[in-house]
Amino acid sequence: MTDSVLIQIAATTLLGVAVLHTFCVPVFARLAHRNGPHAGFWHALSEVEAVFGIWSFVLLVIMSLASGVPAATAYMDSRNFTEPLFVFAIMVVAASRPITELVGILVRAVARLLPVKRQLAIYFVVLTVVPMAGSLVTEPAAMTLAALLLRDGYFRRPGHVRFKYMTLAVLLVNVSIGGVLTAYAAPPVLMVASTDLSHFYNQKTAEALDTEMLKQIEAFNPEAVIETELSGRGYACGVAAVASMLWAARDLGANRVQILHHSTSADETGDTDSVVGYGAAAVLKTG
Numbered sequence: 023m024t025d026s027v028l029i030q031i032a033a034t035t036l037l038g039v040a041v042l043h044t045f046c047v048p049v050f051a052r053l054a055h056r057n058g059p060h061a062g063f064w065h066a067l068s069e070v071e072a073v074f075g076i077w078s079f080v081l082l083v084i085m086s087l088a089s090g091v092p093a094a095t096a097y098m099d100s101r102n103f104t105e106p107l108f109v110f111a112i113m114v115v116a117a118s119r120p121i122t123e124l125v126g127i128l129v130r131a132v133a134r135l136l137p138v139k140r141q142l143a144i145y146f147v148v149l150t151v152v153p154m155a156g157s158l159v160t161e162p163a164a165m166t167l168a169a170l171l172l173r174d175g176y177f178r179r180p181g182h183v184r185f186k187y188m189t190l191a192v193l194l195v196n197v198s199i200g201g202v203l204t205a206y207a208a209p210p211v212l213m214v215a216s217t218d219l220s221h222f223y224n225q226k227t228a229e230a231l232d233t234e235m236l237k238q239i240e241a242f243n244p245e246a247v248i249e250t251e252l253s254g255r256g257y258a259c260g261v262a263a264v265a266s267m268l269w270a271a272r273d274l275g276a277n278r279v280q281i282l283h284h285s286t287s288a289d290e291t292g293d294t295d296s297v298v299g300y301g302a303a304a305v306l307k308t309g
Contacts, residue, residue: 025088032084040077044070104273107266109162116163117170125152125167141175148172149192156200165197215267217260219299225288231256232284232299239303242279244268257299271305278306 047070054064066072085094115121132151133143148171156164172193177186220231235256238246244265250256258264268279282304286297 028088029081029085032088033081036077036081040074043067043073043077047073102273104269108270109160112160112162113166116159116166122167122170126171129171144175148175149189149196153193153196154200156197161197161200164200165193168193168197213267213270213305215260215263217258217264219284219301220257221259221298222296225286225294225297228286228297228299232286232301236281236284236301236303239264239268239301240279240281242268242272242277242305244272268305274307276305276307278308280304280306 047068050064050068054061054068058064067076082094082098085097129144129147129152133140133147136143136146138146148168152168152171153164159167172189176189219235220228223231233256235247235250235258238250238256247258247265247268248261251258251261280303282302284299284301286299288294288297
């Protein structure tokens, strides 16, 4: 059996184990609450957010043993995590209190327009309007918002298990439909990354540092942007935001960066002994 076949079998097996682990989380949580000698271990296994991370780590260990650490590292470096990171960020923002409260207000406002009882109207709006909005706010955001609204309004009540399963099934279907409509409803993507450039050097040094950083940004090279920061050849306090934006834009089809402007605080203050650099650039899709 070749190493690649072994790794594929291990990956498939671990995926099944991870899914089974997800369903076993309540069991592990009960074991953790008994405060026995292994309570910490059971508590770690009961963290549903960490389930796939745990078994992904096991897969990496198996890959390292089967093919060697360099091969496993090279495989990880070749993976593109832009989309899962984007989904994670969207779900975190959607689950924040200001967003959920705003959506709750909008849902109740729409529900008042329906000629049925309030609870039934809210239930209908959460299962239809919110998931369909996935075409505008992305499927992960729509799923997160609908799930939180259903949790607070219906799922925290005891009993009615069949009703809850039916609700989840309808929610998944409607979120999928909302995703299908994305191509017709979604507006063009606009991403903004904000950063200063060099900080508190004299004007001549700042211009040299800023020129080097802007050169790498204009080259549409996020890896070089980070390397320039780390090597000290140029600086941007928001280098992570800039690099992430460039990676995401590249994955979305952008192919050119245009530097629009560069200046320093000396242009306003007249102080050239200690300045802050500023730049503006547009990331474009041409051709």
